[in-house]
Amino acid sequence: MKDFISIAAQEGSFKKWKYILPPLGFLGLMAINYLAIQLLQVDVGQVMQQEVAKKGANRVVLESLIPFVVFLGLLFLWVKLVHKQTLKSLTTTRKKIDWKRILFSFFMISVFTVVMTFIDYKSNPENYLYNFNTEKFTILFVIAIILVPIQTSFEEYFFRGYLMQGLGLTFKNRWLPFLVTSLMFGLMHLGNPEVGKLGPIIMVYYIGTGLFLGLITLMDEGMELALGFHAGNNLTGILLVTANWTAFQSDSILKDMAEPEAGLDILLPVIIIYPIFTFIMAKMYNWKNWKQKLFGRVYDSSSQEKITTISES
Structure with missing residues (x-):
């Protein structure tokens, strides 16, 4: 099987300058x-709370997600028209995108x-407000089921x-794009209200999540697992429980009324939950050659080097 990074050069037109814009x-x-x-x-x-009070939560959610439709469309057009690369080669090394x-x-x-x-709700009911409203939730569900996967897919x-x-082909290695994209993914969330509420420590969670998603992408030679995980995480969150200090303040089933603490809740996913998920995926999909896939060199056809097959389907 072709490897995930070099497939961009094999099935498209690789030029370093094309990856700049x-x-x-x-x-x-994001920086501005x-x-x-x-x-x-x-x-x-506070600004988001004022917007929700003025416009309603569903409209604020809709306005927050619509730009990602444009972003994803522009990215796909750039890849197709400028890089001459297929959506499949941007997604996976498999013969077709694996929806399973x-x-x-x-x-x-x-x-x-x-x-x-559910466990936390039953254990600490005083921390939650039952917020379910059939009409508002139905509208939220329609908005979220369509637009949240678009938002997460763009990211x-x-x-x-x-x-x-792009970074892998430019620098001919895997560790740099693995680390840099994870760091950039985390820094993208600096403007979120969670950062102002909890402080810089929450960046451990965002960057850790980026590392986890990068790891499963490189080890699985495709983005399918990352696409599904990110969509499931955000969609469940926006529909199930939100708070007045989170990036999405929606008409979810529950409202978290507890005062947030920057402690174990932030570290738990990174140091325990993500490793468990990684172990499950590794066993299920028989991942091998960890050192090569995460830190090995990248070979591409433009450098006249032989592409090394490093994985099995």
Whole structure:
């Protein structure tokens, strides 16, 4: 099987300069947004609460997600028209996109989140407000089921697909794109209200999540597991439980009323839950050659080097 990074050069037109504009555009917008928040000393959480009070939660959610439709569309057009690369080669090394992998990781994180939330709700009912409203939740469900996968897919295609392949082909290694895309994914969330509420420590969670998603992408030679996991995580979250200090303040089933603490809740996923998920996936999909897949060299046809087969389907 072809490896995930070099497939971009084999099935597309690889030129280093082609990878410059999309990161400059999207990450530039994120940087400007963050600088504006810092310079103007904006309380993002408070602003969002005011917007929800004025417009309603569903409209705020819709307005927050719509830009990602544009971002994903522009990224796909750039890859197709400029890189001459197929969507399949941006996604996976398999003969076709493996939807079973996407659904497996989607339901794994979704079921886990629902079960853990239920346990916590039963153990600490005083921390939650039952918020279910049939009409509002139905509208939220329609918005979320369509747009949240688009939002998460853009982030995955941009970081774990486009940048992972571009940086890997440019620097001819795997460790640098693995670490850099994870760091950039974490820093993208600096403008979230959670950062203002909990402090910089929450970046451990965001960067750790980026490392986990990068690891399963490289080890599985494709983005399917990352696509499903990210979509399941965000979709379950926005529908099941939100709070007035989170990035999405929706008409979810539950509202978390507890005062957040920057402690074990942040570290637990990174040091315990993600390793368990990684172990399950590794056993299920028979991952091998960990050192090569995560830290080995990258060979591409443009450098006249032989492409090394490092995995089995």
